[in-house]
Amino acid sequence: MSTLIEFLRIYPARSALMLICLIVAGTAEGLSLTALLPMLSVAAGDGSTGEIGELVLKGLAWAQIQPTIGALLLIIVGGIILKSGLLLVANRQVGYTVARVATDFRITLINALLACEWQYFARQRAGQLANSVATEANRAAMGFEFGARGISYFFQIVVYAGVAFMISWQATLVSIGLGLLSATLMHSLMRAARRAGVGQTELMRELLSYLTDVLRSVKPLKAMSRDSVAQASLQQQTDGLEDAIRREVMSRESLRALQDPLLAALAAFALYVALSWWGLSLPEVMVLVFLHVRLLGLLNKAQREYQKVMVQESAYRSLKKTISDAQLEIERSGGTMTPTLERSIDMEKLYFSYAKDPMFEDLNVTIPARSFVAITAPSGTGKSTFLDLLCGLLKPQGGVVRVDGVSLNDLDLRQWRRLIGYVPQETVLLHDTILNNVLIGEAEPSEEDARRALTQAGLWNFVFSLPDGVNTIVGERGGRLSGGQGQRVAIARALAHNPKILILDEPTSSLDRVNAQLICDTLAELSRSLTVVVASHHDLIVERADLEINLKTDVK
Numbered sequence: 424m425s426t427l428i429e430f431l432r433i434y435p436a437r438s439a440l441m442l443i444c445l446i447v448a449g450t451a452e453g454l455s456l457t458a459l460l461p462m463l464s465v466a467a468g469d470g471s472t473g474e475i476g477e478l479v480l481k482g483l484a485w486a487q488i489q490p491t492i493g494a495l496l497l498i499i500v501g502g503i504i505l506k507s508g509l510l511l512v513a514n515r516q517v518g519y520t521v522a523r524v525a526t527d528f529r530i531t532l533i534n535a536l537l538a539c540e541w542q543y544f545a546r547q548r549a550g551q552l553a554n555s556v557a558t559e560a561n562r563a564a565m566g567f568e569f570g571a572r573g574i575s576y577f578f579q580i581v582v583y584a585g586v587a588f589m590i591s592w593q594a595t596l597v598s599i600g601l602g603l604l605s606a607t608l609m610h611s612l613m614r615a616a617r618r619a620g621v622g623q624t625e626l627m628r629e630l631l632s633y634l635t636d637v638l639r640s641v642k643p644l645k646a647m648s649r650d651s652v653a654q655a656s657l658q659q660q661t662d663g664l665e666d667a668i669r670r671e672v673m674s675r676e677s678l679r680a681l682q683d684p685l686l687a688a689l690a691a692f693a694l695y696v697a698l699s700w701w702g703l704s705l706p707e708v709m710v711l712v713f714l715h716v717r718l719l720g721l722l723n724k725a726q727r728e729y730q731k732v733m734v735q736e737s738a739y740r741s742l743k744k745t746i747s748d749a750q751l752e753i754e755r756s757g758g759t760m761t762p763t764l765e766r767s768i769d770m771e772k773l774y775f776s777y778a779k780d781p782m783f784e785d786l787n788v789t790i791p792a793r794s795f796v797a798i799t800a801p802s803g804t805g806k807s808t809f810l811d812l813l814c815g816l817l818k819p820q821g822g823v824v825r826v827d828g829v830s831l832n833d834l835d836l837r838q839w840r841r842l843i844g845y846v847p848q849e850t851v852l853l854h855d856t857i858l859n860n861v862l863i864g865e866a867e868p869s870e871e872d873a874r875r876a877l878t879q880a881g882l883w884n885f886v887f888s889l890p891d892g893v894n895t896i897v898g899e900r901g902g903r904l905s906g907g908q909g910q911r912v913a914i915a916r917a918l919a920h921n922p923k924i925l926i927l928d929e930p931t932s933s934l935d936r937v938n939a940q941l942i943c944d945t946l947a948e949l950s951r952s953l954t955v956v957v958a959s960h961h962d963l964i965v966e967r968a969d970l971e972i973n974l975k976t977d978v979k
């Protein structure tokens with residue numbers, strides 16, 4: 424129920440419009456059926472139409488319509504046609520709203536994710552985030568639809584109950600009471616549905632996270648014949664998911680199966696009471712029975728929709744938690760000053776630690792502009808961390824990073840990063856063309872920039888020799904390129920937007936000596952016009968650099 428209220432609170436206008444459409448459609452049918460009462464009395468030939476019948480007859484007289492069987496039948500059919508038309512509009516509105524809700528969830532989540540601190544991503548499982556955007560957003564939006572339908576049934580119940588109430592309030596109260604009793608009896612099936620939904624949400628999340636991890640490491644797994652273990656585990660999770668779906672089906676179908684006999688029994692009971700205790704006329708009894716069957720039917724439907732909401736609720740909760748967790752980790756935009764890089768970058772008294780032990784306690788480093796700086800140190804000493812601090816991806820707990828004398832905290836961080844060309848330690852390429860891999864994220868992608876960058880990275884001759892040239896698809900994570908070629912695509916990517924500072928993390932780790940030499944030459948050449956900072960163990964880089972900073976020996 425709280426989920427429903429939450430939905431209504433988030434989408435008041437859309438929910439209201441959707442509900443109005445559904446309710447008007449339901450009401451049109453309900454009202455047209457009140458014409459049944461005088462029709463039955465006309466058919467039965469007795470004059471006792473009861474209060475509501477009188478009202479209908481008065482209404483007809485006012486509209487100058489003769490209450491003949493033909494006219495009344497026309498009213499009923501007309502009402503139902505009207506209802507169908509309205510229902511079409513209403514259902515379209517429901518469909519559009521559900522699509523909008525799913526889109527809103529997705530956009531909110533994607534925006535929240537992209538605005539997060541880098542550290543947040545290091546803790547996340549990519550598959551789980553993808554699952555939230557795809558499956559959970561969809562299920563949450565479906566929950567919204569089921570909830571809205573449930574509420575519209577509720578309003579229809581009110582209309583039917585109102586009509587029935589005018590015919591016989593005692594019978595209506597009995598009927599509603601019995602309906603509520605049946606709903607209470609079925610409550611355990613609601614709980615079962617909710618549990619099945621929670622199971623589905625958890626298993627789906629686990630399955631997609633694990634599957635993504637397995638797909639990423641499928642090559643070594645296959646090479647070592649360890650894929651069968653992963654396969655067995657995925658199979659087990661998929662079976663678990665099927666189990667949860669079966670439990671949902673069981674609770675849903677049990678509810679449906681139990682509702683019908685209960686409905687028949689309650690209708691029979693109401694009929695018995697109406698005929699033998701309250702001595703209503705036959706037309707009144709018939710209309711009453713009709714309304715009660717409809718009323719109880721709607722109660723059942725409302726309950727079934729509510730059960731469906733229960734199944735989807737956990738997806739909504741999980742999605743909401745992912746969104747709010749991400750929003751808590753939103754990266755501060757820094758200051759507003761526009762960065763320049765004419766003189767130097769200075770790290771002063773920098774203190775940084777991931778956990779307990781400090782990585783840097785009192786780091787003091789100067790990187791002159793337009794120089795070629797090599798960052799060296801044994802593996803695990805903090806070279807990548809150093810580069811992340813330079814980009815502002817990590818924030819130091821103490822000290823300051825200054826660019827031309829201005830603290831990174833005062834600079835517009837986005838603008839600062841626009842000055843950076845960054846090559847990560849692990850090459851991550853998209854399953855796309857070489858061109859798109861080079862120009863990814865560029866606001867104004869130009870093929871000319873891509874060609875220049877590929878030439879600078881020493882890859883243009885190779886790309887030119889390919890049958891599809893820059894439009895060659897590189898395969899999943901660049902699997903159709905050699906390691907060295909992939910690395911150079913990544914370097915070209917970093918150069919595509921003409922950065923002022925090039926930050927490279929082990930850019931030659933997949934290159935032979937000849938190609939590493941070529942990259943070194945390129946970097947040395949580039950450092951005449953821009954600042955180049957390279958974390959590397961490679962002696963060639965260290966030899967060519969203007970300055971070597973050894974994080975182990977020079978600065979600790």
Ligand SMILES: Nc1ncnc2c1ncn2[C@@H]1O[C@H](COP(=O)(O)OP(=O)(O)OP(=O)(O)O)[C@@H](O)[C@H]1O
Pocket residue numbers: 545777778782800801802803804805806807808809848
């Ligand atoms: N996100 C993180 N959370 C916690 N600890 C981390 C994180 N990233 C790195 N570390 C730890 O910080 C230390 C330095 O890591 P870093 O990647 O900076 O080393 P590196 O010098 O680049 O090593 P390599 O030469 O192997 O690339 C390592 O001990 C690593 O375990």
Ligand SMILES: [Mg+2]
Pocket residue numbers: 806807808848928
């Ligand atoms: Mg590293």
